[in-house]
Amino acid sequence: MTALAKTESPSRAASVQKVVSPGGIEAWLVEDYAVPLIAIEFAFKGGAAQDPVGKPGVATLLAGLLDEGAGPYESEAFHRALDEDAIELSFSADRDVLTGRMQTLSRNMGRAFELLRLAVTESRLDTEPLERVRSQLAAGLRRETNDPDYVAGRAFRSLSYPNHPYGAPVRGDLDSLPSLTQGHLIEMRSAILARETLKIAVVGAIDAATLARHVDDVFGGLPEKAHLVPIPSVDLAGAGTRHIVDVDVPQSTIRFGRQGLARKDPDFVAATVVNHILGGGIFSARLFREVREKRGLAYSAYSQLVTYEHGAMLYGSTSTKNERAAESMQVIEEQIRDLSEAGPSEEELDKARKYLIGSYALRFDTSTKIAGQLAHLQMEGFGVEYLDERNKLIAAVTMEDAKRAAKRLFADAQLLVAVAGRPEGM
Amino acid sequence: MASVSQPAAGGVFLTPSAAAPAKSGGGPNVTQARLENGLEIVVIPDHRAPVVTHMVWYRNGSADDPVGKSGIAHFLEHLMFKGTKDHPQGKFSELVADVGGQENAFTSNDYTAYFQRVAKDHLGVCMEYEADRMKNLVLTDEIVAPERDVVLEERRMRTDSDPSDQLNEAVQAALFSQHPYGKPIIGWSHEIETLDRTDALAYYDRFYTPENAILVVAGDVEADEVIALAKSVYGKIEARGEAPKRFRPREPEPRAHRLVTLADEKVEQPSHQSVYLVPSYKTAAPGEAEALEVLAHLLGGGQTSLLFKTLVIEEKLAVAAGAHYAGTAVDDTRFYVYAMPAPEVSLEELDDAIERVLQRVTDIGVDAADLKWAKTRLVAEAIYAQDNQATLARWYGASLATGLKLEDVASWPDRIEAVTAEDVVKAVHRLAKRRGVTGFLLPAGGPMDAPADPAAMT
Numbered sequence: 048m049t050a051l052a053k054t055e056s057p058s059r060a061a062s063v064q065k066v067v068s069p070g071g072i073e074a075w076l077v078e079d080y081a082v083p084l085i086a087i088e089f090a091f092k093g094g095a096a097q098d099p100v101g102k103p104g105v106a107t108l109l110a111g112l113l114d115e116g117a118g119p120y121e122s123e124a125f126h127r128a129l130d131e132d133a134i135e136l137s138f139s140a141d142r143d144v145l146t147g148r149m150q151t152l153s154r155n156m157g158r159a160f161e162l163l164r165l166a167v168t169e170s171r172l173d174t175e176p177l178e179r180v181r182s183q184l185a186a187g188l189r190r191e192t193n194d195p196d197y198v199a200g201r202a203f204r205s206l207s208y209p210n211h212p213y214g215a216p217v218r219g220d221l222d223s224l225p226s227l228t229q230g231h232l233i234e235m236r237s238a239i240l241a242r243e244t245l246k247i248a249v250v251g252a253i254d255a256a257t258l259a260r261h262v263d264d265v266f267g268g269l270p271e272k273a274h275l276v277p278i279p280s281v282d283l284a285g286a287g288t289r290h291i292v293d294v295d296v297p298q299s300t301i302r303f304g305r306q307g308l309a310r311k312d313p314d315f316v317a318a319t320v321v322n323h324i325l326g327g328g329i330f331s332a333r334l335f336r337e338v339r340e341k342r343g344l345a346y347s348a349y350s351q352l353v354t355y356e357h358g359a360m361l362y363g364s365t366s367t368k369n370e371r372a373a374e375s376m377q378v379i380e381e382q383i384r385d386l387s388e389a390g391p392s393e394e395e396l397d398k399a400r401k402y403l404i405g406s407y408a409l410r411f412d413t414s415t416k417i418a419g420q421l422a423h424l425q426m427e428g429f430g431v432e433y434l435d436e437r438n439k440l441i442a443a444v445t446m447e448d449a450k451r452a453a454k455r456l457f458a459d460a461q462l463l464v465a466v467a468g469r470p471e472g473m
Numbered sequence: 474m475a476s477v478s479q480p481a482a483g484g485v486f487l488t489p490s491a492a493a494p495a496k497s498g499g500g501p502n503v504t505q506a507r508l509e510n511g512l513e514i515v516v517i518p519d520h521r522a523p524v525v526t527h528m529v530w531y532r533n534g535s536a537d538d539p540v541g542k543s544g545i546a547h548f549l550e551h552l553m554f555k556g557t558k559d560h561p562q563g564k565f566s567e568l569v570a571d572v573g574g575q576e577n578a579f580t581s582n583d584y585t586a587y588f589q590r591v592a593k594d595h596l597g598v599c600m601e602y603e604a605d606r607m608k609n610l611v612l613t614d615e616i617v618a619p620e621r622d623v624v625l626e627e628r629r630m631r632t633d634s635d636p637s638d639q640l641n642e643a644v645q646a647a648l649f650s651q652h653p654y655g656k657p658i659i660g661w662s663h664e665i666e667t668l669d670r671t672d673a674l675a676y677y678d679r680f681y682t683p684e685n686a687i688l689v690v691a692g693d694v695e696a697d698e699v700i701a702l703a704k705s706v707y708g709k710i711e712a713r714g715e716a717p718k719r720f721r722p723r724e725p726e727p728r729a730h731r732l733v734t735l736a737d738e739k740v741e742q743p744s745h746q747s748v749y750l751v752p753s754y755k756t757a758a759p760g761e762a763e764a765l766e767v768l769a770h771l772l773g774g775g776q777t778s779l780l781f782k783t784l785v786i787e788e789k790l791a792v793a794a795g796a797h798y799a800g801t802a803v804d805d806t807r808f809y810v811y812a813m814p815a816p817e818v819s820l821e822e823l824d825d826a827i828e829r830v831l832q833r834v835t836d837i838g839v840d841a842a843d844l845k846w847a848k849t850r851l852v853a854e855a856i857y858a859q860d861n862q863a864t865l866a867r868w869y870g871a872s873l874a875t876g877l878k879l880e881d882v883a884s885w886p887d888r889i890e891a892v893t894a895e896d897v898v899k900a901v902h903r904l905a906k907r908r909g910v911t912g913f914l915l916p917a918g919g920p921m922d923a924p925a926d927p928a929a930m931t
Contacts, residue, residue, distance in 0.1 A: 079521060081519075081520070081521050082521075082856070082859045082860050083856065084856060084857065084860060086860070122776075122786075123776070123777065123782070123786065126775070126776045126777050127777050127846075130775065130777050130846050130849075130850055131846050131849065132849075133849055133850045133852075133853030133854075135857075150857065152853060152856060175786075179785065179786070179792070182792045182815060182816075183792045183793060185792075186742050186792040186793065186813050187742075189741040189742035190637075190741070190742040190744075190813075192739075192741040192742075193738075193739035193740075193741065194634075194635065194739075195634050294634075294739070295738070295739070296629075296633070296634035296739075297629050297633050297634065298626065298629040298630060298633065298634050300630075300634075328575075329566070329570045330554070330563055330566040330567075330570070331563060331566065331567060331570060339623055340563075340619070341619070342619060342622075343618070343619030343620065343621070343622030343623045343626070344622070344626070345623070345626050346623055346624075346626045346627035346630055347630070366626065366629070366630045367626060368625075368626060368629055398567070398570065398571060401570075401571045401572070401573065402570045402571065402573050403573070404573060405571070405572045405573015405574065405591070405592060406573035406574070406575060407573065408522065408523060408524050408573070408592055409524060409573070409575060409590055411522055411524075412521070412522040412524045412692075412861075412862060412863075413860045413861040413862075414860050415860065415861075468634075
């Protein structure tokens with residue numbers, strides 16, 4: 048093979064500056080002037096898991112309203128101001144975090160930070176946009192009502208975590224949406240928008256001193272303390288059970304999973320390697336090979352490790368025509384059982400490590416991707432040095448580690464299975 | 474892995490990005506070259522991360538599928554991962570995965586593209602890979618049959634389980650009575666089922682040639698290095714003498730409005746789309762495609778757009794509304810207007826309201842300030858695109874594969890800036906009702922609800 052000149056990869060951690068503003072707010076900065084833009088991602092702890100009991104969707108609705116009018120600007124004027132300077136701003140809520148993202152041309156930086164400050168500290172939560180965003184969320188939910196992907200996903204989620212906030216729908220449901228009020232939003236906002244849990248990452252054409260100033264302007268007006276409801280840790284329920292939701296379609300959409308390992312578990316990195324061998328996104332992953340390549344059972348078959356702040360799961364998915372759904376599930380379970388009992392081969396382990404190490408760089412090739420990685424890392428409680436350590440941790444995973452992690456992750460291979468469609472023989 | 478890249482269709486909550494390359498002067502320093510065997514090369518340097526995106530584009534897509542063999546372009550894209558004389562199935566994918574590379578491919582109406590994203594040291598591996606399968610593909614019946622099942626599952630997943638996608642297929646088929654853009658990229662099930670090894674190899678032989686290919690490399694590379702490397706790898710492929718020809722009948726001027734309705738018990742949220750036949754960047758008179766781009770943005774680019782403001786905020790007839798111009802196409806293409814009705818609002822009412830918005834643009838023109846911000850945002854997209862080497866690679870690749878030139882890509886922001894209010898009003902005439910197809914997606918139970926079982930009709 049021909050190759051261009053070899054280069055040593057420099058320290059990724061060394062490219063990150065830890066900026067602490069005069070007001071004491073920290074932000075991670077990668078300064079880069081190659082493209083005249085700035086990307087920011089920031090996050091507060093406390094997402095949909097903070098929704099009041101019986102009122103799912105509050106965090107999502109709040110995220111949808113933060114850019115719908117702030118300070119002196121009503122919704123339309125606020126959007127107009129963003130559009131005039133081509134500033135991209137959005138908020139989203141996940142189970143554990145509420146995230147904001149902004150992108151601006153560097154020449155419009157001052158205006159962008161001003162509008163961001165208003166959204167973060169002076170959102171209006173007016174009635175008109177509240178009703179509008181509510182109806183948009185409802186339309187989205189109605190669209191998904193009989194979509195097999197969503198049907199299977201909804202069933203899987205509520206079966207995984209019954210009687211726990213993680214089992215509630217992040218975007219709410221059609222029953223609860225009409226009952227959410229501005230009062231719920233105000234409460235949620237004051238509970239989670241606080242400096243205490245805030246993490247900030249910035250990438251692009253801005254220097255540390257300028258950023259420090261803007262960070263104080265934007266976030267300095269927030270209260271110090273958050274008021275989060277404690278969320279209990281939870282294990283995934285229902286392993287060993289199968290649930291079918293009838294949808295009149297020719298294909299069965301299958302979601303499967305079982306308890307995973309926590310992000311800070313000493314075996315988490317080894318589990319990442321083992322999961323990659325089972326269902327990672329490459330052609331030689333076992334699920335892809337056995338379900339798709341060898342048998343033509345499905346277009347897609349994968350598994351992934353999901354970690355929440357208070358829970359973790361192994362999660363997978365495939366879609367097969369109804370007549371062969373049982374066969375697909377059998378192939379998947381066989382692979383999981385085999386990995387649990389025999390572990391991976393030396394070759395599989397070697398290749399998985401190589402892939403995971405080599406592909407890490409692909410997460411850092413755009414400003415928005417880098418900002419996202421840096422914000423996420425902080426939210427998970429890691430330091431900058433993890434950027435350089437991560438590949439060393441992968442490289443250090445031995446066969447013994449992999450087998451131990453496989454045994455813990457796959458155990459007796461009992462899965463919670465949720466199917467949407469009309470599967471035969473299940 | 475083979476994904477189908479469909480043009481954004483009406484009723485879908487996607488914000489389609491316009492094809493915007495970089496503005497001359499501030500943009501990336503793009504180099505173009507051509508090998509003796511006809512292979513075209515584009516290099517887009519981006520030195521911010523030690524990563525490279527390697528793509529090979531072929532100037533053939535679903536619109537070039539022979540009659541009765543719809544889906545062959547996409548099926549062949551799947552089969553291109555099945556190995557060659559010297560590299561059995563999976564071998565190259567393994568080499569790419571071993572260096573942490575990611576790979577995939579996609580098929581569109583006008584092109585088929587393959588790509589890898591790797592650390593820059595491994596560009597050579599990618600070139601060996603694509604050069605090898607450009608000429609040495611090996612297919613057996615044992616490999617072709619299960620892959621055909623995979624494609625049928627892909628179709629079941631995307632279309633056969635989704636009424637809105639079934640409506641989209643019918644709308645496209647109605648819009649293009651003659652031209653093959655009316656056929657689904659993935660193909661019709663009954664035709665996919667008949668595709669075999671012989672069909673695949675005949676198609677491969679016709680289109681997978683250096684004269685028909687464009688190599689796009691974006692990332693931490695220098696143009697001269699890439700060109701020298703490409704010469705030593707791709708340069709070894711023998712020329713065929715000339716590029717394959719596409720034969721496509723032109724779509725006649727539409728003169729009658731068509732309404733396509735699909736009612737299905739799985740539908741809980743109705744939606745509305747109108748699609749109009751319009752010129753593409755390739756077929757338009759100078760300035761017209763740019764005017765359509767600006768019009769799409771004014772009508773449906775976000776919350777300050779005319780459709781959103783009128784239908785969603787003021788009249789409260791819709792919960793979402795937008796527009797999209799699919800300008801990157803070899804032949805005359807589509808302009809989409811779409812909306813989702815608020816509860817209790819009929820699609821007919823919504824349709825009337827959309828007509829009134831379009832009529833108002835025709836009658837009183839567009840606001841100067843609106844026009845200015847629409848252009849500002851479109852031009853800014855070109856700058857935002859520079860943040861992503863993969864986005865740039867796709868922009869340049871899709872543009873060249875649909876017959877545009879590098880200069881066209883570079884001058885795009887200036888041409889957008891030059892669009893006047895008069896140009897936009899002229900463009901809206903393309904959206905005359907009688908030129909379009911309207912698609913209604915409805916819950917079952919209405920008067921249009923016909924039996925779905927074909928046996929019941931005989």
